[in-house]
Amino acid sequence: MACRITELILDCADPERLAAFWSEVLGYVELAREDDGSIEIGPPGVGAYGPQPTLVLSRSSDPRTGKLPLHIDVNATDRDQDAELERLLALGARHVDVGQSGEESWYPLADPEGNEFCLLRRRIEPVQP
Template sequence: MACRISELVLGCRDPEALARFWCEVLDFVVLDREEGGYVEIGPREGFGGPQPTIVFSHRDEPEPGKLRLHIDVNATDRDQDAELERLLQLGARPADVGQTGEESWHVLADPEGNEFCLLRTRLAPL
């Protein structure tokens, strides 16, 4: 028997704002929340499905050091350029992590500065 990722937990200053951003990015919904504590988002079918949920947990101060985990996303219903434009309109911003400009992906930051990558390949929706 093996493990499967069921939740990703991200400490942040404003769980509600990041939940709204990532719900729009991933077409997720809010599954659970504790006022001032955390917000859990995930696919409409809820926890335990093929996709992990994401929990935004309130932290007054970011953890010291660089976040060692980042999220990669792929568009499902448009090409990479159109998805990049949509993500930027939602509040993502370009991030520089030393790219050469030859990469097939875009490095972005969410509204709290957490880096994530938009990959080129379009995936079929679940």
């Protein structure tokens, strides 16, 4: 038997803002809201503990931003990389310089609070509930 990642927790200053951003990026919906201000988002119609991990945006007075020890990579499911890049930028992502050469097949980006993530080139099939 093995373990499976069920939740990813991201400390942030504004859970509302990041929940809205990441819900649009991933096609997720709000699943739960805690008294401490945390918001859990996940795939619609599946909820927690499905085949994809949920994302918990946890309010913190001292969130780390920039290069995190763990970051998120995303792949488009219904468009090419350039179209997805334009969509992410319109949602509030921004380009970041992480020392890339310009020859990479991915785009390093940051979410509205500065957390780095990468948009990879490969288009993948969406997970079916």
